Amino acid sequence: MIYLVLFGEFFKIGLLAIGGGLVTIPFLMELTDRYDWFSKSQLADMIAVSESTPGPIGVNMATYAGFNAAGISGGIAATFGLVLPSLIIIILISKYVMKYQSCLAFQNILFGVRPAVLALILYTGYILVGLAVTDVLTGAAAVVSFLIIHRFNKVHPIIFIMAGAVLGILLEMR
Amino acid sequence: MKVYTNIVVFKLINSGIVQKMISGLDLFWTFFKIGLFTFGGGAAMLPLLRAEVVEKRQWASDEELLDYYSIGQCTPGIIAINTATFIGYKMRGYWGAVLTTFGVVMPSVIVITLIAALLQNYMQHPAVAAAFAGIRIVVVALILEAVVELWKKGIRNRFGAAVFVVSLVLLAGFGLGPVWVVLLAAVGGVIYLRSLRK
Numbered sequence: 469m470i471y472l473v474l475f476g477e478f479f480k481i482g483l484l485a486i487g488g489g490l491v492t493i494p495f496l497m498e499l500t501d502r503y504d505w506f507s508k509s510q511l512a513d514m515i516a517v518s519e520s521t522p523g524p525i526g527v528n529m530a531t532y533a534g535f536n537a538a539g540i541s542g543g544i545a546a547t548f549g550l551v552l553p554s555l556i557i558i559i560l561i562s563k564y565v566m567k568y569q570s571c572l573a574f575q576n577i578l579f580g581v582r583p584a585v586l587a588l589i590l591y592t593g594y595i596l597v598g599l600a601v602t603d604v605l606t607g608a609a610a611v612v613s614f615l616i617i618h619r620f621n622k623v624h625p626i627i628f629i630m631a632g633a634v635l636g637i638l639l640e641m642r
Numbered sequence: 643m644k645v646y647t648n649i650v651v652f653k654l655i656n657s658g659i660v661q662k663m664i665s666g667l668d669l670f671w672t673f674f675k676i677g678l679f680t681f682g683g684g685a686a687m688l689p690l691l692r693a694e695v696v697e698k699r700q701w702a703s704d705e706e707l708l709d710y711y712s713i714g715q716c717t718p719g720i721i722a723i724n725t726a727t728f729i730g731y732k733m734r735g736y737w738g739a740v741l742t743t744f745g746v747v748m749p750s751v752i753v754i755t756l757i758a759a760l761l762q763n764y765m766q767h768p769a770v771a772a773a774f775a776g777i778r779i780v781v782v783a784l785i786l787e788a789v790v791e792l793w794k795k796g797i798r799n800r801f802g803a804a805v806f807v808v809s810l811v812l813l814a815g816f817g818l819g820p821v822w823v824v825l826l827a828a829v830g831g832v833i834y835l836r837s838l839r840k
Contacts, residue, residue: 524720543751571716574716580827580829586792593782596781632778
């Protein structure tokens with residue numbers, strides 16, 4: 469039953485992806501090794517679409533991944549799985565624990581997790597470089613893109629993604 | 643007869659059931675709007691959340707919102723969802739939490755499903771394929787920028803740097819999955835903090 473598997477995998481991601489939408493990406497990358505739901509280059513496209521559409525990136529990614537795996541119901545199953553751990557944990561915190569105490573308890577756990585998550589995202593970026601950079605020209609484009617994005621990091625990603633689309637079409641026409 | 647139905651309608655409205663339904667719908671709809679008009683989630687959501695929840699509806703104070711937000715950041719799950727769940731639970735208990743959470747998620751599900759279905763049909767088109775080849779380059783650059791930004795916040799001491807290096811080795815060298823890396827790092831961090839206190 470693919471919907472149950474999707475639900476279970478995304479429940480796990482919802483539980484472990486601490487600190488925002490981008491953190492879900494390494495977990496999705498790992499899914500491409502174990503299931504044929506979507507490819508690694510499809511994952512890059514999913515990231516672009518999720519950053520350019522309304523809603524939290526993590527939720528968008530889950531819906532997209534689930535849709536690629538098993539259509540509309542797949543998208544719903546994956547999203548529901550991602551959301552459920554949050555729902556349970558936040559209700560428990562609201563109900564039983566003092567606000568600041570709960571943060572302190574999690575802070576101890578996060579102490580080691582934050583740098584590990586950084587490694588996860590960097591490693592995922594490294595795998596995606598291999599897919600996006602195919603020759604010297606695309607390599608140079610990647611370096612220039614990074615320098616521009618780093619210089620203008622207050623600008624919304626959507627602008628860079630649209631520029632990327634133009635860049636892709638220009639590279640194709642050469 | 644007409645008087646009687648009027649009385650029934652009047653009693654129904656005052657009984658609280660209808661009022662509960664209306665306030666529940668209001669919770670759902672408010673968070674649906676927040677989900678629909680936020681690009682990027684997390685920090686991008688805060689201004690709209692404040693305008694709707696604090697200023698317009700007074701469901702929470704500024705201090706409460708900041709509390710929810712900072713707890714949302716240090717607990718598992720997506721920050722936007724955590725904040726929505728907090729406010730829903732505060733307003734209407736379990737069902738409130740479910741309503742706000744589904745409200746904030748629903749626009750994503752609808753919009754992404756439409757786009758994914760559309761792209762599935764056009765991905766083979768040469769221009770679309772070329773555009774996405776370019777977009778992939780930008781996505782890589784965006785991820786690297788995220789790493790640079792997270793580096794400033796995430797790695798503040800030698801232990802952090804050590805966890806970072808060990809995690810990379812486990813991932814790239816030993817092919818360990820991200821689930822295990824995160825769990826090991828969590829346990830390692832807790833043990834390290836304990837040993838400091840002794």
